[in-house]
Amino acid sequence: xxxxxxxxxLAIICADPRANLWKFSKEKLFKGKVVTPLLVLGxxxxxxxxxxxxxxxxxxxxxxxxxxxxxxxxNKITVVGHDCGFYRMIPRGTFxxxxxxxxxxxxxDVLRQQFPGLEVEAFFGEVRGKSIAFKKV
Numbered sequence: 001x002x003x004x005x006x007x008x009x010l011a012i013i014c015a016d017p018r019a020n021l022w023k024f025s026k027e028k029l030f031k032g033k034v035v036t037p038l039l040v041l042g043x044x045x046x047x048x049x050x051x052x053x054x055x056x057x058x059x060x061x062x063x064x065x066x067x068x069x070x071x072x073x074x075n076k077i078t079v080v081g082h083d084c085g086f087y088r089m090i091p092r093g094t095f096x097x098x099x100x101x102x103x104x105x106x107x108x109d110v111l112r113q114q115f116p117g118l119e120v121e122a123f124f125g126e127v128r129g130k131s132i133a134f135k136k137v
Contacts, residue, residue, distance in 0.1 A: 005034040006034065006071070006073040007034050007035065007036050007067075007071040007073060007074060008033060008034055008035070008073050008074060008075055008076070009030065009033055009034070009035035009036070009074060009075070009076045009077070009078060010035065010036055010038065010064060010067050010068065010071075010074050010076070010077045010078070011025060011029075011030065011035050011036070011037045011038065011077075011078045011079075011080060012037075012038045012040070012043055012044055012047075012060065012064070012077065012078070012079045012080070012107075012111075013025060013037055013038070013039055013040075013043050013079075013080040014039075014040070014041065014042055014043035014044075014045075014080070014081060014082060014084050014086070015039035015040055015041050015043070016041060016082075016084065016085070016086075019082050019084075019125065019127070019132070020132075021043075021080050021082060021125050021132065022037055022039055024125065024131065024132040024134075025037075025078075025080050025123075025125075025134075028132075028134055029078065029080070029123060029134055030078075035078070036067055036071060036074075038060065038063050038064065038067070040056070040060060041086055042056070042084060042086030042089070043079065043080065043081050043084070043086075043107075044079040044080075044081055044103070044104055044107030044108075044122070045081070045084060045086050045087065045090075045103060045107075046060060047060060047061075047079075047106070047107035047110045047111070048103035048104070048106040048107045048110070049090055049103070050110075052089070052090050052091070053089075057110075061110075061114055064077065064111070064114065064115070065114070068115060068118070074118070075118060075119060076118060076119040076120070076121065077111050077115060077118055077119070077120045077121075078120075078121050078122070078123065079104055079107045079108055079111065079120070079121070079122040079123070080122070080123050080124075080125060080134070081100060081101075081103070081104045081107075081122070081123075081124055081125065082100075082124065082125040082126070082127075082132070083097055083100060083126075083127075084100065087100070097124075100124070101124050101137055104122040104123075104124055104137045105122060105137055107122065108120045108121065108122040108137070121136065121137075122136070122137040123135065123136055123137060124137055
């Protein structure tokens with residue numbers, strides 16, 4: 001049935017099943033915590049590139065506001081990204097891993113502006129064999 005623990009976190013994570021960021025995030029970043037995921041292809045990329053993804057960013061921010069309003073114990077938002085193929089949707093061209101890490105910082109700043117009372121953090125997932133290691137941004 002329903003989980004009795006209070007949701008205390010919100011996670012915005014790329015939904016690419018090949019990377020499986022949500023699975024590894026649950027195991028490594030959110031172990032023992034109740035976090036509601038917002039799984040969207042590209043994750044926070046749309047927040048960092050609102051000039052290209054205005055509709056997607058609006059949707060994601062709206063979903064985050066809904067979650068925070070309806071789960072009043074949420075005290076932290078976490079953005080998790082990786083070397084994401086969603087960047088091919090941006091006409092600008094090639095993005096390095098360093099660019100993608102910087103975009104996580106931008107996405108986190110957007111969320112800090114939207115949710116000034118909440119802690120916001122970002123992690124970049126790096127594939128290591130059959131697992132992912134997370135580096136705090």
